[in-house]
Amino acid sequence: MLSIARKFALAFAVCALSCAALAQTTAPIKVGLMLPYSGTYAALGVAIENGFKLFVDEQGGKIAGRPVQYFKVDDESEPSKATDNIGKLIKRDQVDVVIGTVHSGVALAMAKVAKDTGTLLIIPNAGAQAITGPMCSKNVFRSSFSNWQPGYAMGVVAAQKGHKKVVTITWKYAAGDESAKGFTEGFEKGGGKVVKALSLPFPNVEFQALLTEIAALKPDAVYTFFAGGGAVKFVKDYDAAGLQKSIPLYGAGFLTDGTLEAQGEAAQGLITALHYGDGLKNAKNDAFRLAYAKTFKSQADVYAVQGYDAAQILSIGLSAAKGDVKNQAAFATAVESAKIDSPRGVFTLSASHNPVQDMYVRTVKGRENIVTGVAVKALADPSIGCKP
């Protein structure tokens, strides 16, 4: 009896030793996901996480030879809690890298903490220009876009269509302002003029007064930046006010992304600009969409792509640094010189760590944003104020 117990004890001890040794050689890389899991942007957070995990799973659950361990924090799209939330990941969970987030205000606070603490941060959506502008940092990367990019591209296209007089309407917060500024820059370079910039506080959705104002101004076209519930309501209100048939509406792609089911008829024919769209033909995209649909039983969207590419950036950098997150110089050099094979098409990262990418023109048809052409090839954010 005693001998059996002893054998067990021995076996246990051996196992414990070997297991500990095993853990040391392949210590997991700790990935902190700070994304919105509640509120308006909850669906976006889930898509980003799915995209990220899809890439990791394709590599056999490992990045740079190390298994991946996830830590999740719901950022609630609440800038005032952002510093605390990222602190939980960095201090309590001791993560190696933080992935997040959707809301620009939250991301700005995260970028500041990342810069101060030297923590690796990859932003899978938030387009605030400052992150890859004055606040840019060697350890902060973005896999998505800057708010300026889709706006600028749409402005170029609107000018090409021969419009002269345009009104912009957005929420009055960083993303809206930057998007409208990008549009104005692209549009006025092409010879047009933005006659009025309308705005309302975020996330107010009472548009009727401003629609009446648009009707009174009689512009050639309207450019808008709204997302989520606000985008649905704006497109429907614009249509119900009878403006759709006389004044074309253009937008940054978020106007019609993930919202087409709710927008229904009112969105048909809308033209938007973004770095991704439906019916984009390339081998990478086909494989990505198929794998995503199989794994998550839903269609991939632009947010899933951005999550997927965040994982790609991590993988490229970490492989070059031989799995050592502290070797940030090697990480950054590898990522800056990489051609990232994304479902959106191949893109590179600028010196300020923002994607240099093709911006597509898309037209809404049924429930899809069909890509009809390239608005601007390899568009880089101006990244004013970034001294890397």
Next chain:
Amino acid sequence: MSLGSLLVQCLNAVQYGLLLFLVASGLTLIFGIMGVINLAHGSFYMIGAYMAFVLAPLFGTNLFAMLAAGVVLAVLFGYVLEWVFFSFLYEREHLQQVLMTYGLILVFEELRSIIVGNDVHGVAMPAWLAGSVALGDLMSYPVYRLFISGACIAIALTLYAVIQHTRLGMTIRAGASNREMVQTLGIDIRLLFRTVFAAGVALAALAGMLAAPVSSVYPGMGQQVLIICFVVVVIGGIGSITGALVASLLVGVVDTFGKVFFPDFSGVGIYVLMAAILCWRPTGLFGPQR
């Protein structure tokens, strides 16, 4: 600004104000009579909107049957909610009330997420209300928005009739000004509270159901309404239905014209209005004078 668009803006203001009134009237009833700060009131609006999303396909074009069914469900829901949760709150301090009702917001949002998901959904409007009326050469006004305004006016009149001219209304008014006195006069205050609470929930849910086709349904839609409704209740005077009506229209006007004339400061307009009115009348326009 031309006279034409000025008139349309007035219409916008009144239309927005009336919808606000529908939500705020329920809040002011609950706040004023039961003395409970109900942060979950916005959730009732949200629940109403999602109810319209779920019920609309079942009832097809029969909008009124759907609204009636929704109101019945909301009344039952409110009745049970008061019984299970709110009836324990009356003697507690405001801080505890805020804690519990805030907790309820989280619970309702999570339930919404589990049951319906986090996507934005459109709600179909009945075909007979889907048209629009031409206003000038460029703009048109959706018939459904006019219908909402009509419905809000009808409900406001009904509320007025009930509160000013029925026995129930009399006890409600009495309860708002002096709860202890009502109790000593032998009125079952518990039943009164339960009725008022159920009515408040039903009003908010009805507003949500009416607004759903134009606003669509999306996560967090209740919170935004809640804040503006508290502004309305405070401006109008806590517990006063007439005050809520006047304040709603005021907020509608200030918000609409603020957006048009002072676009850079449109967000603060209604709060400036609130501050100004509170300086002038600390208990609101129609609140009990102290």
